[in-house]
Amino acid sequence: DVKVTQSSRYLVKRTGEKVFLECVQDMDHENMFWYRQDPGLGLRLIYFSYDVKMKEKGDIPEGYSVSREKKERFSLILESASTNQTSMYLCASVGNYGYTFGSGTRLTVV
C-alpha cells in the first residue's frame, strides 16, 4: 500500500519561530507538492518539486521555502511563523494516476 507520511499531525508554534514540516513518500515519485487547506478556499499550492533539489513556486509561496535533498523527502519550511499561517498543510506525491495525500499537519501559530 502506497504511503505519504507527514511527521506531525498537530503542531503549535509561536510567532517568529522557524517551523519544519516533513513529508516522506515510499512510491519513488518524482513530483511532490505542498498545499495549505483553508475553509472556503480549498487547496492552494505553496511549492512543488519535480526532482531532487528542484523546486518551483506555487500560487502562495510567500513566507515559505522548501527542501528536497532526497527523492522521498520534501520539507516545507516557515522561516518566521506568523498567525496567518495557521492552517492545515497537506503534502502530496503524484504518480501516473493522480495524487496520494498525506494525512495533513494542522499548524497553529500563536
Next chain:
Amino acid sequence: AQSVSQHNHHVILSEAASLELGCNYSYGGTVNLFWYVQYPGQHLQLLLKYFSGDPLVKGIKGFEAEFIKSKFSFNLRKPSVQWSDTAEYFCAVNVNTGGFKTIFGAGTRLFVKA
C-alpha cells in the same frame, strides 16, 4: 487564467436522496479531471478520474462523473446517498501549460442527514 469552480460550498441531503455536485473549469486545452473526497478527520483520497475515452466515469462507492467537453464540466453524481457520504468533495483539473499543473476547486461540503 485557469480556474476550477464548484458551484455549491455546502449541500445538505437526506439519506437516499440523489446527489449532483457541479464542477466547471476554464481551460481550452486537453485536461485530466479528478474528484477527491475527504471524510471527517481523514486525508484526501481519489474518488474517480477521467483521462480519455468514455466520458462517463465510475468511481468507488457508487459515485460517477460525466465529462461534458462542450460545457467544460465534470459533475459528480450518486443516485442514492448514505450518511457515510458526509465529507468534503474537491474537483481537480490537470492542465498542460508546458508544465505539470493541477488546479483544485474550493470544495463542496456534503452533509447527509440520517
